[in-house]
Amino acid sequence: MAIETVRVDAQGLAQLAAERPHTLIFYVATMAFVALTLIPHGSRGDLSRQRKIYWGGTFSAAICAFIAALPNISTGLIVAGLCVFCLALPAYFGTQLIKIGDRVVAFESAAALPATADGRDPYTPRVSASKVWWLAVFGVVIGAVNVLGYVIGGDPVAYGLLGLFFFTVPPAVTGLGDGRYRQRVARGQYLQFGIITMLSAGIFTVCYLVAHSVGLRMRQPSR
Incomplete structure (x- = not known):
């Protein structure tokens, strides 16, 4: 059963490569750029450089995903949007990689938050x-x-x-x-x-x- 499944998958890939070679090529490129976004996670290097690597990989993956879906433009836009969304989520909840202008957008603040006396204390020292x-x-x-x-x-x-x-x-x-x-x-x-x-x-x-x-x-x- 496993051998037959491998044969079917191989035949499907061969057919895809023959009929829509750009889809297979840009799908592989999408996965490569997604893998690139893993580099900044856990890294203690320059944060500015980490952001460039992460978002360069993210948007490159989205572009490749869009091209892979052509000639179906609507599907390409959906896939590209999902790609950016799925990579933005871990960046927001687990890193300080999202920066808009001078403001860092993250679930956890980079510095400890001050506790106030009006009932608006943060739930943790870094989460408001x-x-x-x-x-x-x-x-x-x-x-x-x-x-x-x-x-x-x-x-x-x-x-x-x-x-x-x-x-x-x-x-x-x-x-x-x-x-x-x-x-x-x-x-x-x-x-x-x-x-x-x-x-x-x-x-x-x-x-x-x-x-x-x-x-x-x-x-x-x-x-």
């Missing part, structure tokens, strides 16, 4: 409450799409359960922690909290507020 709650908005959007797919679109029940997970478990955990540390609701991020309330039909909010109330009644832990 604002970033955490905007990320929560994104998660709730995913949950809402899954719930609507189950309720309206007739998707499998697993989709509905996944959406319900986003509406219940994260707010319970976050609310409990915020309450224990005597933080204000949503650590003062009321815009994101309001958006989440609407997107989740209040389910997220109820779970968070109940957990927050429970946390307030627990003994405050040392930080």
